[in-house]
Amino acid sequence: MKPKVESFENLVEALEALPSIGKKSARRMAYHxxxxxxFAAMKIAHAIERAVERVGRCERCGAMSEDELCPVCADETRDQSLLCLVEHPAxxxxxxxxxEYTGTYFVVGSAQGLDEGRLIERVEEGVEEIIFAFPPSIASDGLILYIEEKLKGYDLVFTKIAQGVPTGVSLENVDMLSLSRALQERVKV
Amino acid sequence: MKPKVESFENLVEALEALPSIGKKSARRMAYHxxxxxxFAAMKIAHAIERAVERVGRCERCGAMSEDELCPVCADETRDQSLLCLVEHPAxxxxxxxxxEYTGTYFVVGSAQGLDEGRLIERVEEGVEEIIFAFPPSIASDGLILYIEEKLKGYDLVFTKIAQGVPTGVSLENVDMLSLSRALQERVKV
Incomplete structure (x- = not known):
């Protein structure tokens, strides 16, 4: 018989639902x-409740934001002629x-998730260069072609961040040096 | 400038306080x-609050428990003559x-944390054998000697869990101490 401490087991189970958290990590976290x-536990519980309540998306670019406009979109000193397209808010x-980057952003999601109307609105606000900052992959190349096609009526330079970002690795795992190099050496598509 | 989403960053920071959770894992968990x-987020927040509120320690053995007595201590069919001493409730x-085990438990903590009075109370309830289930180490050996000394006035058999080669681990990955202990304590087949 395994001693069941129900509320503890429920916590372990809830934590296991998180990505890359296995049974052992979940148990260790719950135990701690x-x-x-x-104190740490209640801090986490309250931080979750607060973040879930407050964090949404920037109306203009789709970034994670507590306000209607994210700090980048709210900052008028950012270069409005540069629009960097990313897959995820993160x-x-x-x-x-x-x-490295002084321009603005737009969160694309995927070809399916792309809000074309909103992207075109942004482009018409004076964008001169579109920078694709997707992790290199066949799917990304497809998405780039798709977006170029949608925006072909506008006078835009299309670039993408330079290779140097390793293939098949998500951006959050790329070191800062590679990423700033990739931005400096962005190339025309 | 890094866009600060304060309630998000606070959540990342709170999660980082957990053992074996680094900056990246904390950020990935928070983002998810x-x-x-x-839904998963609020389930975790509520599970934390509930577990923190309800889970305490068994009055008798120190195990994790929602009630005064843990399920093992509340179970009268468990062998009360066997008392297994462990370091942690987990x-x-x-x-x-x-x-494998049908007896009862007692959580020792450390030599400093040991509640001697409560241990002696338990021993006097009819314990015949004390099983030390500590991870093998010099510190554990010291703790065993210390407890044996404290209980020398009682008619008890003292045992400790066998040391050896764990199942499913190739010999080249077994530490030298375990391997030499396994050789010393070899058993007839």
Whole structure:
């Protein structure tokens, strides 16, 4: 017979639903929270509730934001002629960390998730260069072609971040040097 | 400039306080909860609050428990003459999972944390054998000697769990101490 401590087992199960958290990690995390550090535990619980309540998406670019406009879109000193297209909101934070980029962003999602109307609206606000910052893959190349096609009526330069970003690796796992190099050496598509 | 989404960053920071959770894992977990699965997120928050509120320790053995007595202590069919001493409450669940043990437990903590009065109370309830289930180490050996000394006035058999080569691990991956112990304590086939 295994001693069942129901609320503990429920916590383990809830944590296991997170990506890349296995049974052992979930158990270790739950044990720490319940038996060793109630303060840390309650801090996490409240931080989750608060973040879920407050964090949404920037109306203009789709970035993660607590306000209608994210800090980048709200910052009028950013270069409005540069529009960097990313797959996920998390990629924006990664690129900002490189300190290399002074333009604006637009979260694409996928070909299916792309809000064309909103992208065109952004382009018409004076964009001169579209920078594709997708991790290199066949699917990304397809998405690039698809978007170029949609925007062919506009006078735009299309570039993509330079290879140097290893194939098949998501942006969050790329080191800062490679990422800033890839931005500096972006190439015409 | 890194776009600060304060409540998100606070959640990442709170998660990083957990053992064996690094910056990247914390960020991935937070992102999943906040941007991809609010339901899973709120389930975790509520599970934490509930577990922190309900889970305490068994009055008798120190195991994790929602009630005054844990399921093992509340079970009168368990062999009360066997008392297994463990370092952490989590060790009890591990031993119970093996399905091998029918006796009772006592959580020792460390020499500093040991509640001697409560241990002696338990021993006087009819314990005949003390089983030390500590991970093999010099510190554990010291703790065993210390406890034996404290209980020398009682008619007890002292044993400890066998040391050796774990199942399913090739010999080249077994540490030298375990291997030499396994050779010393070899058994007839």
């Amino acid at each position: 929270m319940v038996m060793e550090d109630h 990629d924006i934070q990664q690129i900002e960390s490189s300190g | 909860m906040v941007m991809e699965d609010h 060790d009890i669940q591990q031993i119970e999972s093996s399905g």
